[in-house]
Amino acid sequence: MTLFFQQLVNGIALGSIYGLVALGLTLVYGVLKIPNFAHGALYMVGAYITFVAAVVYGMGYIGAIAVAVIVLAGIGVALERVVFNPLRHAPRLHSMIAALGVLLFLEAGAQLAWGAEFRRLPSPFSGTVVLFGLPVATQRLLVIVAAVAVMIGLSLFLKRTTTGAAIEAMAQDRAGALLVGIDTRKIAMLTFAISAALAAFAAALVAPLNLISPTMGEAVNLKAFVIIILGGMGSIPGAVVGGYLLALVEVLGGTYISSSFSQLIAFAVLVVVLAFRPTGLFTRGV
Amino acid sequence: MISSHRLLALGLIVVTVGACSDEASEGTDADGTEVVNIGFSGPLSGGAAFYGQNVVNGLTMAIDELNQAGDIEVNEQAVRFELVTLDDRYLPNESATNVRRLLQQSRTPVIFVPHVGGILAVQPMSVRPPEFLLSAYSSDPRILEAANPLTLMIPPRYDGYFEPFVGATMEAYGNRLGVLPTNTSYGRAWAEGVTEEWRRQGGEVLGDHSVDYNTTTDFAGPVTQTLADAPDVILVGGPSQPTALIVHALRQQGYEGGFIVMDQAKFEEMEQIIPRTELEGSVGVYPLEAYTSVGTVGFVERFHEKFGRERLPTSEVALNYFGMHIVAQAMELAGTVADPQAIRGQLTEAARQLSEDRKPYEYDTVTKEGHLTGDVVTAFIQNGEYTAIPIPRRSGRGAPVE
Numbered sequence: 001m002t003l004f005f006q007q008l009v010n011g012i013a014l015g016s017i018y019g020l021v022a023l024g025l026t027l028v029y030g031v032l033k034i035p036n037f038a039h040g041a042l043y044m045v046g047a048y049i050t051f052v053a054a055v056v057y058g059m060g061y062i063g064a065i066a067v068a069v070i071v072l073a074g075i076g077v078a079l080e081r082v083v084f085n086p087l088r089h090a091p092r093l094h095s096m097i098a099a100l101g102v103l104l105f106l107e108a109g110a111q112l113a114w115g116a117e118f119r120r121l122p123s124p125f126s127g128t129v130v131l132f133g134l135p136v137a138t139q140r141l142l143v144i145v146a147a148v149a150v151m152i153g154l155s156l157f158l159k160r161t162t163t164g165a166a167i168e169a170m171a172q173d174r175a176g177a178l179l180v181g182i183d184t185r186k187i188a189m190l191t192f193a194i195s196a197a198l199a200a201f202a203a204a205l206v207a208p209l210n211l212i213s214p215t216m217g218e219a220v221n222l223k224a225f226v227i228i229i230l231g232g233m234g235s236i237p238g239a240v241v242g243g244y245l246l247a248l249v250e251v252l253g254g255t256y257i258s259s260s261f262s263q264l265i266a267f268a269v270l271v272v273v274l275a276f277r278p279t280g281l282f283t284r285g286v
Numbered sequence: 287m288i289s290s291h292r293l294l295a296l297g298l299i300v301v302t303v304g305a306c307s308d309e310a311s312e313g314t315d316a317d318g319t320e321v322v323n324i325g326f327s328g329p330l331s332g333g334a335a336f337y338g339q340n341v342v343n344g345l346t347m348a349i350d351e352l353n354q355a356g357d358i359e360v361n362e363q364a365v366r367f368e369l370v371t372l373d374d375r376y377l378p379n380e381s382a383t384n385v386r387r388l389l390q391q392s393r394t395p396v397i398f399v400p401h402v403g404g405i406l407a408v409q410p411m412s413v414r415p416p417e418f419l420l421s422a423y424s425s426d427p428r429i430l431e432a433a434n435p436l437t438l439m440i441p442p443r444y445d446g447y448f449e450p451f452v453g454a455t456m457e458a459y460g461n462r463l464g465v466l467p468t469n470t471s472y473g474r475a476w477a478e479g480v481t482e483e484w485r486r487q488g489g490e491v492l493g494d495h496s497v498d499y500n501t502t503t504d505f506a507g508p509v510t511q512t513l514a515d516a517p518d519v520i521l522v523g524g525p526s527q528p529t530a531l532i533v534h535a536l537r538q539q540g541y542e543g544g545f546i547v548m549d550q551a552k553f554e555e556m557e558q559i560i561p562r563t564e565l566e567g568s569v570g571v572y573p574l575e576a577y578t579s580v581g582t583v584g585f586v587e588r589f590h591e592k593f594g595r596e597r598l599p600t601s602e603v604a605l606n607y608f609g610m611h612i613v614a615q616a617m618e619l620a621g622t623v624a625d626p627q628a629i630r631g632q633l634t635e636a637a638r639q640l641s642e643d644r645k646p647y648e649y650d651t652v653t654k655e656g657h658l659t660g661d662v663v664t665a666f667i668q669n670g671e672y673t674a675i676p677i678p679r680r681s682g683r684g685a686p687v688e
Binding site: 003006007010011013014017018107108111115116117118120128135137140206209210211213214215218219220223250251254255259260262263 | 330331332333335336338339469494495496497498500501502503504505506507508510511514525527528531538539540558559
């Protein structure tokens with residue numbers, strides 16, 4: 001039973017990361033209909049910025065997270081302006097190809113700037129706490145609490161503020177939003193900024209638990225796409241639920257069936273869900 | 287008419303220039319030095335880019351030394367080496383394509399490939415014209431089993447480690463073995479060998495929890511699972527850095543036993559990530575910087591001068607450096623830079639004759655099967671110190687070629 005609860009905590013921590021990454025991806029898809037293949041690369045750049053701010057410039061871990069979130073929000077805006085906005089009237093395939101291009105550009109750029117070697121980000125929360133008799137790494141606890149807080153914050157922002165309502169309106173109908181006086185240019189930039197910032201936040205949280213390298217985003221990127229397909233493309237609750245579902249299936253399936261098959265089990269769940277609900281668990285609606 | 291003459295002249299010029307440049311690429315410098323291209327196909331981007339870069343650094347270092355010294359003369363002709371690197375992202379099919387390109391475009395008589403998938407894929411190509419000497423950097427014994435007459439296998443084969451590693455850790459910690467290596471083909475083969483040996487020596491093998499070290503976001507899950515069986519010793523291994531993280535996660539969850547660390551992971555790189563106290567009770571590859579022979583000390587010093595103090599000279603760097611020097615020496619002895627068969631025939635003599643300061647390891651022979659061997663030493667970390675465990679000599683059935 002201890003094993004079960006320990007794995008449950010591990011699964012929830014992993015699900016928090018998956019959820020945060022998938023949220024950014026689903027937001028951009030929901031609002032702008034762009035499958036942003038470069039999202040994992042933004043996650044990776046977020047981890048590097050945190051690393052540079054914390055280790056090279058000697059800022060605290062929390063300060064470094066803030067810097068990474070702000071820088072990535074900026075990169076998000078730049079991407080929207082330079083890459084995706086000019087393609088908004090082009091066939092959708094063009095923005096997909098552009099996203100792939102951004103992915104390759106960012107990965108190669110990171111290798112050029114920071115080298116191919118693995119980096120380790122030290123965290124002030126490196127200890128272990130005992131929770132109900134279970135040893136849990138403090139960083140893992142921080143991941144869960146911070147991720148849940150951000151998820152709640154984002155949903156409040158979307159539901160309770162005018163800007164949030166504008167994002168939602170644009171997700172429903174871009175032309176309609178424009179007609180009622182919403183500045184869709186601004187909303188598009190804002191969406192990209194939030195999306196990239198979420199990726200940076202997730203990366204900064206997970207970085208001390210793992211290693212930073214130019215390809216660290218690839219696996220997470222793939223998972224995030226599985227999650228948003230599972231949860232329903234463009235659905236916010238779908239991304240959160242899908243994230244936790246995938247992580248728990250992976251960890252618990254790995255524990256009780258076979259760890260060699262944990263990845264396979266995750267994809268089997270996707271197939272089963274899609275067989276019964278082809279549009280995903282939650283149908284669209286930001 | 288004039289214009290047609292002009293055209294003809296122009297055509298002649300083009301042809302002449304073309305011929306000249308062709309000659310140059312075939313390999314003579316302005317000062318009459320022969321240029322020999324050395325090929326490399328390995329990962330230079332993607333998850334294993336760092337590994338590939340280490341291999342390239344070892345080769346570059348050897349080639350720079352050879353060119354600087356300027357004392358390589360083949361058939362009384364001065365020779366200069368040039369390294370041509372191509373990225374294969376660790377994919378065997380890309381290695382094959384790269385090797386074809388290297389042969390056609392750069393006419394490389396020697397090609398270095400640092401991963402077993404790529405090596406096995408290109409071994410059959412080495413004996414078809416144009417032939418080339420394949421310098422294989424991987425510890426997988428399948429490379430020797432292929433019985434390819436144009437392969438030089440550089441590192442010690444990993445199956446030599448099983449018996450001493452199992453013996454040492456079982457005696458020190460107990461007979462329950464947890465299995466948590468990376469699940470690449472190399473990792474699987476290692477795990478199979480170790481678990482078989484563990485059972486042979488009377489131990490109990492627990493559940494297999496191997497995971498992909500490169501794509502796992504959080505190791506907590508597999509780590510918890512492995513510990514649930516209460517192992518005394520755990521087999522870990524993959525690239526050094528994620529291996530260190532796994533060791534760290536195991537210690538964090540209260541594990542106090544020993545580790546068998548696969549030869550892909552290097553203690554010196556792991557120690558950049560976690561303190562040595564967490565590695566207590568681990569057996570694995572002896573760190574290069576802990577060797578005290580003249581060749582090693584000199585090599586480490588020159589490496590730091592070239593690449594900086596903060597970079598680590600690992601065995602990847604040292605063994606490929608070593609391999610390049612042996613190949614150059616063999617070319618000199620064979621009196622040819624273009625005949626791979628003749629170069630291959632001189633490898634044993636070259637390994638024997640190579641000067642001490644160019645030998646980071648005290649390996650002194652190349653076997654009939656084409657394996658560089660010598661006295662291999664491994665490390666057991668006890669009370670925070672590296673204790674040496676010698677590995678018995680073993681390479682196929684072979685005695686050195688005469």
